[in-house]
Amino acid sequence: MRISTLFYIMKQGIANIFRNKWFSLASVATISACLLLFGIFVAVIMNFNNIVRTAEQGVSVTVFFADNISEARILEIGEDIEKRVEVAKIEYISAEQAWEDFRMEYFGEEYSDGFTENPLENSSNYEIYLSDVSLQGSLVSYLESIPEVRQVNRSEITASTLSGMNALIVYVSIGIIAILFAVSVFLISNTVMIGIQVRKEEINIMKYIGATDFFVRSPFVIEGIIIGGVGSVLPLGLLYLMYNIVVEFIAQKFTVISSFLSFLPVTEIFQLLLPLCLAMGIGIGFLGSMITVRKHLRV
């Protein structure tokens, strides 16, 4: 293909946008609206996911051992526990350390001096952090099957709530993505339908004169890509600006919630959102224009 033809096709693609100003605006607005909703949803889900993950990291199981068990055996059991898939991190707290922590937390230096022996003599324990809260049950059964284990402390409610949250996030994500997808397809196909009516005659003329499918289609595809690109950049820009404002607003207005909520920085959200929205916008523009023109190429 000649360079001049390539330039001509690109020029026509850009010119098409201005020739059909209202159609272009409607298309950009449709894509932007869909991607804005999608972007808001992604940002909310990512933050929600982050909050649940942070909570999950704090969920632990504590294991206490029977009397008179040797320190060596405790360490041996610890090594076995650490090898299990349910375990993310394991911390050993000796009886001395446990008393020290308790003493400092509840009595302070001066009041605890009266104790000559360690009242928490049998309280050597492992604090086990889970890789996935839903695996708490299987880990607890394993721990309880070890003969030297005296007691296993766990938080069933927290674990099941967090597991439930995770499942909920997945279902809500699927549900909302399906709804957004259906709405987007409906809005975009409507816009494309209008586009077909506007372009029908033009495509026919080109075909009668002897233009190849490629020559007819290319300017429309370039137009579609530009519209899709602009349609994705606008909501991304808006989301970028709005995100920090909304996070700050929540932190100020709802101090109770914000004390245990940690929001992701906007840069982290955009690491996923930027390529995703651009790909979706450009993809919608590309496919939309291809389909619009394709229907009328058989002249």
Next chain:
Amino acid sequence: MALFRQVKSKKIPNENIIVLENVCKAYATGAPALSGVNLTIKQGEFVFIVGDSGSGKSTLIKLLLRELLPTSGEIYVNGQNLQHIKRRNVPKYRRNLGVVFQDFRLLKDRNVFDNVAFAQRIIQVPGREIRKNVPTILSVVGLAGKYKAKPRQLSGGEQQRVAMARALINRPPILLCDEPTGNLDPKNSWEIMKLLEQINQKGTTIIVVTHNREIVNEMQKRVVTMKKGIIVSDEEKGGYIDED
């Protein structure tokens, strides 16, 4: 007029440029649009195709444009059997035909220059040549001074001249005109027909589908009359046959 010299030099006397052999075309519903049509058009001829609505004229044009394929029979244009042209090669075939429609079919948002230049751009003529060829063909159709105008700023006759310039700029050996004067007043109609005659004199084969009785009777060209999908008369220097 330099644009037409090349066509003239290619002219082979008595060569059959369009041949229809027993062509039938039936649509899914209704009576057949064409039944057993045989027609031969020689290079450089000027032929009127006349007939009432539903006589099969439009189907004939669509078949020649390779927009439709015949249900049976063979169509040869420039020696090519149209049934054997693959879909991807249809654009290349259509470049042998200039087409002029009743409703002009100009790209409304482009000016006269761009409308005419479009036909050259699709065959990838360099920009330098396009800038030379377009004013030349516009002066042939008498629109040299209006190259910047948009179609809506032109009269019907002028718009049809733009359509003719577009159809002719690639020097096609055949010019198909589907009711070219259908939307024009008598004065403009005659001017368009005179222009077609001039182009024909330079060697281009011209086929005009029309309802215009006065023009057909006056011009004394070959007249093919169609009725209900068949050719009922084919006369050299013929006239418009009234419906009985």
